[in-house]
């Protein structure tokens with residue numbers, strides 16, 4: 040409406056606020072100010088660096104701060120370093136959009152799972168709304184994952200159709216997270232609404 044082009048920026052209060060990384064005119068990732076920050080991407084579980092291009096937790100070290108330096112500060116933000124050179128000519132690395140928070144990660148059957156992986160699949164179905172809840176339970180000493188998701192206004196009442204959609208979601212989730220969840224389609228408005236940041240994971244397992 041204003042006729043201006045908007046650029047994405049990454050920042051955090053603990054660093055210098057907004058503009059720790061910024062998009063260039065290519066708008067294909069955000070260039071980090073590598074003269075001011077040492078950037079690492081680690082596996083949030085092991086603390087080890089992930090291979091280049093893979094998603095992990097962003098860890099920052101300030102290089103030019105004098106009064107309050109931060110060394111290997113864990114941001115809890117999940118992103119990846121984009122491979123290759125940027126056509127704009129800048130050589131500073133680029134990070135992808137923030138994909139979520141590492142504190143949202145859970146482990147089931149030895150697999151690390153982020154809610155964003157589940158969300159990525161769910162948003163592809165127009166029959167689904169945006170509210171969902173992942174519940175983890177122990178059943179017969181086994182971990183079980185239940186994904187409840189609200190239907191949207193575009194959904195049908197036809198049971199056979201709904202069952203087809205449910206199976207399709209289950210299969211696609213399994214392909215993405217390598218664990219087969221129980222998928223339940225629920226009526227719009229039946230999942231708890233959270234104020235502020237949505238609670239996506241409820242862990243009711245015996246041994247968390």
Ligand SMILES: [Zn+2]
Nearest residue numbers: 063125127129
């Ligand atoms: Zn660039």
